[in-house]
Amino acid sequence: MTHTTISGTAVEPFYTAESLPGFKLGKAGEFPYTRGIHPGMYRDRLWTMRQFSGFATPEETNQRYRYLLEQGQTGLSVAFDLPTLMGYDADHALAEGEVGKCGAPVSSLADVEALFDGIPLDKVTVSMTINSPASVIWAMFLVAAEKQGADWSKISGTLQNDILKEYIAQKEYIFPPRPSMRLVTDTIEFATKHVPRFNPISISGYHIREAGSTALQELAFTLRDGLEYVDWAIERGLKIDEFAPRLSFFFNSHSDFFEEIAKFRAARKLWATIMRERYGAQDERSLRLRFHAQTAGCSLTWQQPANNIVRTALQAMAAVLGGTQSLHTNSLDEAYALPSEHAATIALRTQQVIAYESGVTNEVDPLGGSYFVERLTLDMEEGAQNYIRQIDEMGGMIAAIERGFPQSEIAGASYRYQCEVEAGERVIVGVNGFVSQQAEPPIEILQIAQTAREAQCAKLAKLRVERDSARVGRSLTALRRACEGRENTMPPLIEAVRAYATLGEICDALREVFGTYREQSIL
């Protein structure tokens, strides 16, 4: 019987030195950084404990942020609701039933100000999970920070802003690929010049994996997406070492423990090698792949939810042993609702127990040198190189997306996995094995009231009356003109945001110029 990883990779019963002919392993903090991007890793500084959070209204979300910071979280991560993610205001017809359900609603600068009320943006780093309207939300963030007295040259944080993976997996696209890439490149250029400590992009594999890809596909498609952004930035006229240091990544930390650790190590080695060999990057910071990890939401179950605490702990451990810079741990109620305060606290404590009690932070890359882990790392590297080459031959990632390549790879892997589960070949504890005969005891879940929408609509009505409509109109006209031309869209976006133009109004202007995208579904 063949034993395979969860991704279907066959593994031997054990590996020896013979499994690694001619193998050389470098040091952490040295090219190609397989063992870690810093020589001391967690001995010097722990990963950032950055729990993804947002719900109902900006005010309630602000309270949860303050709570999590009090409980020892060390960075913020903003979840936005679906209307916001799709560039609609809370009072749009399509926002009906959706406001505040998946994250915090943000329709204007006023909402961002409320979101970070009492939270010093020059001291706390903020990551924002926003893609199609990322530059708009970033403009709101920058203005809110400035109003707090923060200096753009000093503030740090991350914008997800990875539109390619939207077409591939998360599907929160608005505009077609090329105008969207222009918007992303505008943010990278603006950050390079004006907000140099900010990470304007978080090139993501998490969502690709959640959509059902294998670990290898997650790795390969993420890195290849990264290369597409690099190519566009270079095309814009930026030098590799000007912007590459601030490209960041976001990976899933899934259930197959050793496969995940190998994936993270292979990611670092591949990126460093490609940056140097393909792009001639010289600055070490351009070569060091920095990433945030999130434990796998798709692995968590509705049945016997307490088991999810265990799953999350193992996945978090894999991310730590894989050398992550930042980590979100999921809550036990993942399959039910957004995290309750209780569940979110356990998730944070999971990281704290690993950090302070397990001892793994005393050692850099403790699994380095393991025959198994090193073999898996090498195989992952080779497999990813094959995929990258394939996509290069198709003409790049946009071309590959247009022909449906990554989407069909993911759909195939996802269906294969589900068939394995159906056939009982993959056991999911509590779901198709060790099933409870009794009904599940109810767990307390977070409820989002319909009043969230009402509150947001009332704020919007007030805002539209109080602001300077002429200034808003002028700013949107200037924005449209910028979009039609070639100037960087960030300055006109910032002006529109200052005038309290709403997210929906701004995105409508962008939609007018760029058009909207409709995908060809691939089953």
Place this chain on the structure above:
Amino acid sequence: MSQPIRVLVAKPGLDGHDRGAKIIARALRDAGMEVIYTGLRQTPEMIVSAALQEDVQVIGLSILSGAHNAIVPRLMQLLREKEMTGVMVILGGIIPDEDAVRLKQQGVAAVFQPGSSLEEIVHFIRERAGQPSGQTAT
């Protein structure tokens, strides 16, 4: 030989999480049904219109965004208005128990929560397709 059961698999609302809907669509096809997948971001109006045009016996809705309490009743209302109550509506996604109970009272034939098996869903549709919404097989 009987006609294959025709199923519309739909993603209503803004939710873009389509992994489950796509697997269901493919599994139903493998089980011999004719499946039309609507793609993302469908309004209740678009779904009902597609169901009518495609002359389906079943509408499968996939909602993971928490918007089911706004979307599903409106869809059920539209089916009533268009005299399409013979179409069976099933729902999957992140649907809390209490909402599932209420939605079934409003005519949804079944709610498949996370972890439901494909076999269970195929079996349910085979047994029940052709029965009016909310009524049990005789």
